[in-house]
Amino acid sequence: MKRFAKLPSEFETPYTCMNAIKKGGLETKLSMVLMGFGNMVHGQRIKGLLYLAVEVFYIVFMVMVGVGCLALLPSLGTVEQQEIWDEVNQVYIYTKGDQSVLILLYGLATILITVLMVLIWRGSLKSAYKAECRQREGLHINNFLEDLKSLLNENLHRLLMTPSMVFICALTILPLVFMICMAFTNYSKIGEHLLLFDWVGLDNFKALFDSNSILGSTFWSVLIWTVVWAFFATFTNYFFGMILAIMINRKETKGKAFWRFCFVLSCAVPMFVSLLIMRTMLQPDGAVNVLLRNLGIIAQDASLPFFTNPTWARVTVIIVNIWVGVPYTLLQLTGVLQNIPEEIYEAARVDGANPVQIFFKITLPYMFYVTTPYLITTFTANVNNFNVIYLLSGGDPVTNLSSTAGSTDLLVTWLYKLTVDKQYYNIGAVIGILTFIILAVGSLLVYHRSKSYKEEGGF
Numbered sequence: 001m002k003r004f005a006k007l008p009s010e011f012e013t014p015y016t017c018m019n020a021i022k023k024g025g026l027e028t029k030l031s032m033v034l035m036g037f038g039n040m041v042h043g044q045r046i047k048g049l050l051y052l053a054v055e056v057f058y059i060v061f062m063v064m065v066g067v068g069c070l071a072l073l074p075s076l077g078t079v080e081q082q083e084i085w086d087e088v089n090q091v092y093i094y095t096k097g098d099q100s101v102l103i104l105l106y107g108l109a110t111i112l113i114t115v116l117m118v119l120i121w122r123g124s125l126k127s128a129y130k131a132e133c134r135q136r137e138g139l140h141i142n143n144f145l146e147d148l149k150s151l152l153n154e155n156l157h158r159l160l161m162t163p164s165m166v167f168i169c170a171l172t173i174l175p176l177v178f179m180i181c182m183a184f185t186n187y188s189k190i191g192e193h194l195l196l197f198d199w200v201g202l203d204n205f206k207a208l209f210d211s212n213s214i215l216g217s218t219f220w221s222v223l224i225w226t227v228v229w230a231f232f233a234t235f236t237n238y239f240f241g242m243i244l245a246i247m248i249n250r251k252e253t254k255g256k257a258f259w260r261f262c263f264v265l266s267c268a269v270p271m272f273v274s275l276l277i278m279r280t281m282l283q284p285d286g287a288v289n290v291l292l293r294n295l296g297i298i299a300q301d302a303s304l305p306f307f308t309n310p311t312w313a314r315v316t317v318i319i320v321n322i323w324v325g326v327p328y329t330l331l332q333l334t335g336v337l338q339n340i341p342e343e344i345y346e347a348a349r350v351d352g353a354n355p356v357q358i359f360f361k362i363t364l365p366y367m368f369y370v371t372t373p374y375l376i377t378t379f380t381a382n383v384n385n386f387n388v389i390y391l392l393s394g395g396d397p398v399t400n401l402s403s404t405a406g407s408t409d410l411l412v413t414w415l416y417k418l419t420v421d422k423q424y425y426n427i428g429a430v431i432g433i434l435t436f437i438i439l440a441v442g443s444l445l446v447y448h449r450s451k452s453y454k455e456e457g458g459f
Helices: 019-023 028-029 039-042 044-073 101-138 143-149 155-183 205-207 214-248 256-268 271-281 289-293 309-340 342-350 356-368 372-383 385-390 411-421 425-456
Strands: 083-086 091-094
Touching: 019 028, 019 101, 028 039, 028 101, 039 101, 039 155, 039 372, 044 101, 044 143, 091 289, 101 155, 143 205, 155 309, 155 425, 205 214, 205 425, 214 309, 214 356, 214 425, 256 309, 271 385, 309 356, 309 385, 342 356, 356 372, 356 425, 372 425, 385 411, 411 425
Parallel strands: none
Antiparallel strands: 083 091
16 A cells, blocks of 8 residues: 655644754753753844743742642641630730642642743743754844744734733633642531641542432432523523524514514513512512412412422423523524525425425524534523523522522532532532533534534434
């Protein structure tokens, strides 16, 4: 079998770290220890001094702070805060103890800084090797001003991406890793581990997956309801919005703008206001139950259990979510419907297809394919739909007093209660990790299913 040589990529470069180590000269190899040395030897003095300054700063930081932070990271601190009675002043004096939260945060920040330092080290080594190669080949070597000007031309991506990556590392990656690490500790109000806590490995995961415990049974109940809620909240809004969009966009429908205005009018009111109003109206003594009593539909001393019965409460939040969510879906799908070529429908009618076949073979596959990103984001938003659940039902009703979650609590609202109300930060971190996994799996399933509709041409 004939082997084809790999074609060189447009972005491939010979100035790599491995080439610098294997083929570089003495000054380049010394740059592995003394950053910027190779650049200074080849005339890039300012650039070399900047690399050297970064290395000196990192060494000073590690000697003064970093090594201590890393040394405490395995134990998360051992010195407890002491309460000592001062006989002279007749007051209690509290001695300073270790704070595991700060130890963990500073330790992770030190690791992140070290990773960034490794990337800078790689960049300095490749830069020194590039300067050496260009001097050997008799080519021009950029000075500091030319390097700065290149940031507005061929290196513009470095100028634009570097600040973004720094902020992503500091404000996204570091908090995310911190939260993940929290799941492997006993940082909780239980056992008074709010100031000083330890690593516990997978104990939190075991406790959460133990269906025989109160915590485990609550988790499985909330998980099942979260998946059910996300499914119905996503696809009921989608299909009801689709039906409305199809009905309004028919040629026979008169006053299309008026009907769109009627359904979209609710978007003008902030969602939290609508949810709070609905919550008030559906209370035992709210407007809905009072109206039903006055009409004689229910007894004078009775009320429909919108938020006191688990089944009623779950159905209620789904129905109210349809009311507040369908107008947004209507707007999304109206544009998609108007972009479907009319020639496809005319060809289908000529071939004898009825309206049902046209819907399932043309309209639905096309809409699923085009609106896949919308479905994924909607499913993700519904798994984390804190507003609808917390503002409408508050997670109620609570049928088990020993449980920390109600019948309508999602993982995100349960996480809020565990961390803010109960201060079970370790369990909350575990739930955060599991919520991310559910979102990833659910999004992949929605993506592959919608893609299959396009490939199969329908059901």
